[in-house]
Amino acid sequence: MSIGVGGFANLELQDEQAMIYSYGGFNLNVPELRNPDHIADGIITIRRDALVEPEIHEKIRRRPSGRKVLERKIIPVHPDYGPILRNGGITVENSRYSWNFWYNHVDSTAINILNYIFHEYQMSGKIMERVFFYG
Numbered sequence: 001m002s003i004g005v006g007g008f009a010n011l012e013l014q015d016e017q018a019m020i021y022s023y024g025g026f027n028l029n030v031p032e033l034r035n036p037d038h039i040a041d042g043i044i045t046i047r048r049d050a051l052v053e054p055e056i057h058e059k060i061r062r063r064p065s066g067r068k069v070l071e072r073k074i075i076p077v078h079p080d081y082g083p084i085l086r087n088g089g090i091t092v093e094n095s096r097y098s099w100n101f102w103y104n105h106v107d108s109t110a111i112n113i114l115n116y117i118f119h120e121y122q123m124s125g126k127i128m129e130r131v132f133f134y135g
Contacts (some may be wrong), residue, residue, distance in 0.1 A: 004028035005099075006134035007109035009117075010040060011127065019046045019127060021117075025097045025109035035097045042095030044110055046117070050089025050099040052079040054122035080126065081111060 009023035026039040027033040055075040060068050082103050084090050098107040117132045 003135055005109075006132070007113055008038065008040065008133075009044065009113045009131040010131045014127060017048060019048070020044070021046075021113070021131075023109065023113055023131075024095045025099075025111060027097070027099050030099065033097050033099050039097070040095070042098070042107065042110060043091075043093040044113065045091045046114075047089050050084050051121055052077050052118060074123060076119055078115075081106075081117055096111065 005025070005027045007023060007025040008062045009021040011019060012022050012070045013020040021042055021044040023037055023039040024038060025033075025042075026035040026038075054077055057073045057075060059071050061071050061074075062068055081090065085092070085104060085106060092110045094101075094105070094107040095109065098109065100108040102108045102111050112133055112135075113131050116133060117128050120126065120128045
């Protein structure tokens with residue numbers, strides 16, 4: 001069962017230096033925060049050097065045939081956004097549909113969107129063009 005909140009983001013610009021997302025959120029429990037037109041008026045800027053790489057675990061396994069095989073496993077790393085926000089690796093301009101705030105008055109919807117972006121980058125090496133979550 002959902003609690004009626006969520007967010008979405010679209011990749012607007014990207015180059016070899018940074019990525020810029022427009023984002024918005026919604027809270028169906030509060031009439032003025034419902035955002036029925038899906039207005040994405042917040043901005044998230046992520047510098048490429050702020051992206052966190054995953055841990056790679058490698059292990060040699062012996063198959064039943066006796067053959068040895070190198071297996072790789074990707075372990076995603078959950079980044080600590082506090083230092084990244086402080087040093088300017090990530091900047092967030094909050095959406096007007098923000099209702100819950102995190103470190104340094106950053107919208108929690110933006111933090112959730114960052115979680116999806118960083119996780120997908122670590123698992124596939126690709127930058128997400130669209131993010132949508134519903135909680």
